[in-house]
Amino acid sequence: MKARLTIDEYTSGILTGDRIVLGKAISLIESNLSTDEQQAIQLVERIIDKTGNSIRIGITGVPGVGKSTFIETFGKFVTGQGKKIAVLTVDPSSQLTKGSILGDKTRMDELSKNNRAFIRPTASGNVLGGVANKTREAILLCEAAGFDVIVVETVGVGQSEVAVKNMVDFFLLLMLAGAGDELQGIKKGIMEMADSVVISKADGDNMKHATEAQAEYQQALHLVPSSISGWSPKVLTCSSLTNTGIQEIWKMILKFKDHATKSGFFEQNRMQQNIAWFQEHFNHLLKNDFRRFPSIQAEFINLEKKIADQKISVQAAANELLSSYHRAIKNS
Numbered sequence: 001m002k003a004r005l006t007i008d009e010y011t012s013g014i015l016t017g018d019r020i021v022l023g024k025a026i027s028l029i030e031s032n033l034s035t036d037e038q039q040a041i042q043l044v045e046r047i048i049d050k051t052g053n054s055i056r057i058g059i060t061g062v063p064g065v066g067k068s069t070f071i072e073t074f075g076k077f078v079t080g081q082g083k084k085i086a087v088l089t090v091d092p093s094s095q096l097t098k099g100s101i102l103g104d105k106t107r108m109d110e111l112s113k114n115n116r117a118f119i120r121p122t123a124s125g126n127v128l129g130g131v132a133n134k135t136r137e138a139i140l141l142c143e144a145a146g147f148d149v150i151v152v153e154t155v156g157v158g159q160s161e162v163a164v165k166n167m168v169d170f171f172l173l174l175m176l177a178g179a180g181d182e183l184q185g186i187k188k189g190i191m192e193m194a195d196s197v198v199i200s201k202a203d204g205d206n207m208k209h210a211t212e213a214q215a216e217y218q219q220a221l222h223l224v225p226s227s228i229s230g231w232s233p234k235v236l237t238c239s240s241l242t243n244t245g246i247q248e249i250w251k252m253i254l255k256f257k258d259h260a261t262k263s264g265f266f267e268q269n270r271m272q273q274n275i276a277w278f279q280e281h282f283n284h285l286l287k288n289d290f291r292r293f294p295s296i297q298a299e300f301i302n303l304e305k306k307i308a309d310q311k312i313s314v315q316a317a318a319n320e321l322l323s324s325y326h327r328a329i330k331n332s
Contacts, residue, residue, distance in 0.1 A: 061174030
């Protein structure tokens with residue numbers, strides 16, 4: 001297969017579920033080349049009416065909680081139910097190469113060989129929140145390729161949870177038991193975002209600790225304000241090694257989707273996410289347009305220096321820069 005495909009080849013390949021073409025298409029949308037960006041826009045337009053027919057699941061948790069092991073076990077169970085699953089993992093990036101460090105296909109070896117699964121590790125680069133810049137587009141491409149379940153795994157640090165929450169339907173927080181105070185270091189905001197907390201590694205000698213942690217987290221969730229979805233977050237336990245609890249987690253996710261669909265929240269939430277995405281992307285385009293004027297960039301640096309030297313107020317500097325930008329556009 002040749003390296004560069006036509007828009008028709010990309011479209012037909014995706015719509016027939018060709019995983020190789022899907023991988024190439026995601027590389028296309030991740031590209032910063034202007035020609036690729038234009039083709040990527042055309043591609044998304046071509047497949048947009050074939051998207052939306054999945055359940056999008058965000059999975060996060062502190063490093064060491066076993067996210068990849070859980071996702072592989074969960075993915076094998078879901079594919080065993082006749083579903084197709086796409087896993088989009090966002091890895092920490094090398095600050096030198098901007099490449100993916102962890103290599104998720106090696107961490108999910110069995111799932112990567114499953115013909116009903118697709119795994120795409122993506123470096124987070126310098127994107128705020130650690131979420132790949134084009135993850136939303138990748139979700140749409142996977143849906144158009146016929147995947148029923150889309151999993152987005154976060155880096156598990158910083159603001160990545162907030163970013164992923166705004167692009168998925170169900171947000172799952174994986175936690176460990178038996179590591180001291182169960183609630184220590186858990187940000188209230190993350191607990192408020194979670195549609196479920198799952199205590200992982202609930203096997204062997206850790207079973208007792210997992211059960212205790214389950215009760216503690218369930219109690220903590222009673223203190224969290226009610227979700228606008230009307231869903232009461234559940235706390236479950238599981239073991240990826242013994243496959244216990246996996247079926248219950250899948251049933252819970254299906255129950256959430258049924259609840260959210262009947263209440264109208266499912267569709268409303270996706271609509272609001274799309275509007276937020278539109279606003280975010282438009283701001284991105286504005287910043288890019290701003291950067292195309294060298295004179296404005298020079299003035300930006302000059303105004304920063306004046307602010308640092310307290311020679312101009314922040315408000316006055318911002319207004320001055322905006323006026324210069326308007327003049328640059330008019331004269332371009």
